[in-house]
Amino acid sequence: MLDVRFLYRTTLGRRFVAAIGIALAGFAARHAWQAERQSSALRDEVKWLRTRLADKREVIARQRQEMSRVAGAVDHLARTTSALGERAAQARRLAHMEQSRVETPGILSIAATLDGGMSIESEDAGHALEELAWLEGQATAASDSLVVLAALVKQRETEALHSVPTLWPVHGLVTSPFGARTSPYGEGREMHPGIDISARYGLPVTAPGNGQVIFAGRDAGYGGLVIIDHGGELDTLYGHLSALYVREGEPVHRGQALGAVGATGRATGAHLHYEVRVNGTPVDPRRYLVN
Numbered sequence: 476m477l478d479v480r481f482l483y484r485t486t487l488g489r490r491f492v493a494a495i496g497i498a499l500a501g502f503a504a505r506h507a508w509q510a511e512r513q514s515s516a517l518r519d520e521v522k523w524l525r526t527r528l529a530d531k532r533e534v535i536a537r538q539r540q541e542m543s544r545v546a547g548a549v550d551h552l553a554r555t556t557s558a559l560g561e562r563a564a565q566a567r568r569l570a571h572m573e574q575s576r577v578e579t580p581g582i583l584s585i586a587a588t589l590d591g592g593m594s595i596e597s598e599d600a601g602h603a604l605e606e607l608a609w610l611e612g613q614a615t616a617a618s619d620s621l622v623v624l625a626a627l628v629k630q631r632e633t634e635a636l637h638s639v640p641t642l643w644p645v646h647g648l649v650t651s652p653f654g655a656r657t658s659p660y661g662e663g664r665e666m667h668p669g670i671d672i673s674a675r676y677g678l679p680v681t682a683p684g685n686g687q688v689i690f691a692g693r694d695a696g697y698g699g700l701v702i703i704d705h706g707g708e709l710d711t712l713y714g715h716l717s718a719l720y721v722r723e724g725e726p727v728h729r730g731q732a733l734g735a736v737g738a739t740g741r742a743t744g745a746h747l748h749y750e751v752r753v754n755g756t757p758v759d760p761r762r763y764l765v766n
């Protein structure tokens with residue numbers, strides 16, 4: 476058996492123990508250094524993870540922002556299209572097209588594209604926004620056309636309104652009303668198909684509404700005669716004229732002079748014989764005249 480105390484006592488023994496001590500110290504130092512290195516790597520990893528987390532948070536925030544922008548754009552487009560629908564309805568109302576299901580192709584294609592666009596689950600919010608911006612442009616363009624269309628319809632409506640013979644062709648007393656009357660020529664009861672308006676000889680007789688001259692000439696009974704077609708099967712007649720200022724086929728506008736008051740044909744004095752005919756049947760002109 477080797478006695479340790481003996482070994483220690485010997486020079487060789489002391490060296491051996493010292494060597495073991497150094498080895499142990501070296502081992503401990505190495506272990507400590509490794510632990511330090513590991514913890515440093517760990518700190519780095521944590522730092523990197525924190526950075527990634529921050530990045531992810533930023534991405535999420537950006538996505539949320541994009542989503543809210545897309546939602547806002549969709550909202551705006553929805554409002555635009557609903558305004559468009561209202562304008563279309565207004566245009567249809569003005570054009571009296573309530574019964575018809577006529578839609579402008581522009582609106583239909585926009586609605587179709589909108590539906591298609593909504594079903595596309597695009598990941599790219601930017602692309603979606605671009606598409607929405609384009610759609611909005613289309614909607615605005617269609618809306619503008621509708622405004623123009625509505626204005627045109629309104630204009631046509633106004634024109635139609637201006638065609639109705641509501642103005643007095645000449646101002647004066649009505650000396651003979653429309654309907655059954657005693658003949659001024661002593662021929663018993665007769666039907667007077669218009670009204671006689673007393674007016675000074677030569678005074679201008681004006682168009683009570685827009686229309687087209689369908690007769691301008693002489694007639695045995697009516698004398699100098701002008702007939703105006705106002706559209707909608709509505710005609711007006713002006714009799715006993717002393718002069719004619721219009722020709723057949725000529726368009727006339729409200730207030731335009733057609734001829735001059737006279738006593739031509741079967742007339743007892745200067746006056747205008749004025750008739751309104753609906754589908755060729757004389758009606759009381761006073762129904763149309765606005766005071």
Ligand SMILES: [Zn+2]
Pocket residue numbers: 651667669670671747748749
């Ligand atoms: Zn008359």
